[in-house]
Amino acid sequence: MEKNKLKILMVSPEAVPYIKSGGLADAVGALAETLARAGHEVGVVLPLYSAIDYTKNKLEPFHSPMEVYTGESRELCAVHRSISSSGVNYYFIEYNAFYSRDGIYHDPDFKDFTDNAKRYAFLSGAALKLCLDIGFKPDIVHAHDWQGAAAMAYLKIWYHSDPILSSAKGFLTIHNLGHQGVYPVENYNYLGFGWENFTSDKYEDHGRINLLKGGMFFADAVNTVSPNYARETLYGGMDEGLGNFLHSKGNKYFGILNGADYSEWDPSTDKFLPANYSSEDLAGKRICKEKLQDEFKLKRHADVPIIGVVGRFAYQKGIDVIASVIDGILQNMEIQFVILGTGDKSLEHFFGDLPKRWPGKAGSYIGYSNELAHLIEAGSDLFLMPSRYEPCGLNQIYSLRYGTLPIVRDTGGLTDTVEQYIEADGSGTGFLFKDLNSTSLYFTVGWAISTYYDRKNHMSKMIQSAMAKNFSWEKAAEEYLRAYRGIL
Structure with missing residues (x-):
């Protein structure tokens, strides 16, 4: 492997162009593509929701069946893949009991699916099991929000001595601290973290499970998506109850500003406009x-x-x-x-x-x-x-x-x-x-x-x-690479 080339596995609930409910999808897709264009080997693991257009997005069967162990059982799923023009491998976990639904996180009436803790812990477990099955040895496992945060714990609890995954470092991005993945304790056995980790500094949150807080504990580094928001969550009263835990990360908690996808959002090339323009000609x-x-x-x-x-x-x-x-x-x-x-x-x-x-x-x-x-x-x-x-x-x-x-x-x-x-x-x-x-x-x-x-x-x-301002993903990707290398 080239000296500066990294292998990066991302775990996310959404990513453009496949599935989107908010800005998280834009950030994950753009960062993955930018890192790949810079020469790094990038895989992104997503659920195969029923809303994803299999044909349009050029998905193909990749690996089946795949065994995924949980804290209570052994589940069988299938993996599908789509490769982007930049060379990013997008892997889709097919498990219909969890992902074939009318909605991503909630039903049409905006009621959370009650088994969300299980759904997204399964995603993390499947992502890491995929690495074992295909021999992909990541330098960085990059989890996004509470939905990917279980991967941080599994790296340290399940795979600390595994020849494929033991050397991987866990990196967690918090896109919105207001969403923490807090669910009833009845789900905890299935998650497989062990009751010794159901403590107030890890997963216990007023008698419930807090997936983001536990992920923060086990991650080697945690960031959020702008420097000022990082300061506000530490000192500005916007910690959403997690201030002490953010402070405990020390210099391993910081902000990296998201970029903008100027290939999509630029008035000089925007295909949706009746006329294009630039600063030179308005x-x-x-x-x-x-x-x-x-x-x-x-x-x-x-x-x-x-x-x-x-x-x-x-x-x-x-x-x-x-x-x-x-x-x-x-x-x-x-x-x-x-x-x-x-x-x-x-x-x-x-x-x-x-x-x-x-x-x-x-x-x-x-x-x-x-x-x-x-x-x-x-x-x-x-x-x-x-x-x-x-x-x-x-x-x-x-x-x-x-x-x-x-x-x-x-x-x-x-x-x-x-x-x-x-x-x-x-x-x-x-x-x-x-x-x-x-x-x-x-x-x-x-x-x-x-x-x-x-x-x-x-x-x-x-x-x-x-x-004239430039908030490109190229700039953001450079900062992520510095942060990755800071924990390797």
């Missing part, structure tokens, strides 16, 4: 604005700013605070507003009715459309993202590249990527505010709108600065 952005106004039945006004929103209607995203002020903003400010998203039913109803209350000024799309998401990023003048917390965030990074200045809360990865506007000289790339409440949001939007109308030279300068 004419296409005006065409995108007209198209956006037409799509959302807004009046065509080239000089009225459009504020765009794309995101889940979830408490984390602060969409409820937008709902509390948007009528006042539309009444008192000369703007247009578009929103795309789904989630909380009351918010879906509220924003679904918004165009009726403000015809020609507001538009909404309840659901998700990738094409419309791209159009909103390109056609809007400002992008609103008032998150309560944001481990990294991607839409603000896309907005920068599209010359759509972000209005964001000063938190997590938003702080790491958006630079505050300075009125004295017109520097900065967006508008940040600290306190998440109706007043702060209203007046920060007002500040951005006044800048749009009254300081056009500053807007132009900020757009140029924003579009």
Whole structure:
């Protein structure tokens, strides 16, 4: 093996282009592909959900049957594979009792599957057993979120003296500390961790199992997806009850900023846009604005700013605070507003009715459309993202590249990527505010709108600065490689 070439096995519940419910899928797929393009040998293990299109994604049978031992039984599964153009081996674990369902983590009514602890511990066990069966000796086993975290324990508990896996180091990425995989203790025997590890520093959490906390204990290094979110989880009151355990990792807990996939999100090449554009020639952005106004039945006004929103209607995203002020903003400010998203039913109803209350000024799309998401990023003048917390965030990074200045809360990865506007000289790339409440949001939007109308030279300068920013996955991958080598 070449001196600098690493063998990396990732364990994740989702990854683009195969299955996606959120930003985790984007991060896993992009990181794996970037590492492979840099010459490393990368495998990604995923569940074979019923939602994955077997033919479209060019899956093929790979290994069957495969025995996977649990704490209670021996299970038989099958493994399928798809190889990407970059050479990443994506392995899919077929076990219909766990993965052939209508939903990934929950049913259509958003109720968690009660056996999720077993489903994802099985995924980790299958990933490591696959290494044994095919002779893949990883340098790094990289687990993502609580769903992959059991792999960290199995490396140390089951495979500490195995000739294939004993030398592998465990690396755990926390994409969102708010999701920890806490489930009833009745599942614990099946997981096979041993009752000696059901302690308050490992898996026990108020009488229940906490899969993320146990994974953190056994991992050789733990990271989260932006430096500022790492600081907030250590010192900023955003530890979600795990602060002591994060502190116990010392310098083995840190933040690495996610990248953006500029092959997908770049206005100069974006296939979803009616016209492409760049910082040197913004004419296409005006065409995108007209198209956006037409799509959302807004009046065509080239000089009225459009504020765009794309995101889940979830408490984390602060969409409820937008709902509390948007009528006042539309009444008192000369703007247009578009929103795309789904989630909380009351918010879906509220924003679904918004165009009726403000015809020609507001538009909404309840659901998700990738094409419309791209159009909103390109056609809007400002992008609103008032998150309560944001481990990294991607839409603000896309907005920068599209010359759509972000209005964001000063938190997590938003702080790491958006630079505050300075009125004295017109520097900065967006508008940040600290306190998440109706007043702060209203007046920060007002500040951005006044800048749009009254300081056009500053807007132009900020757009140029924003579009020049580079948050590529190549940069992020280099940091991951340094972190991997730091534990080898």
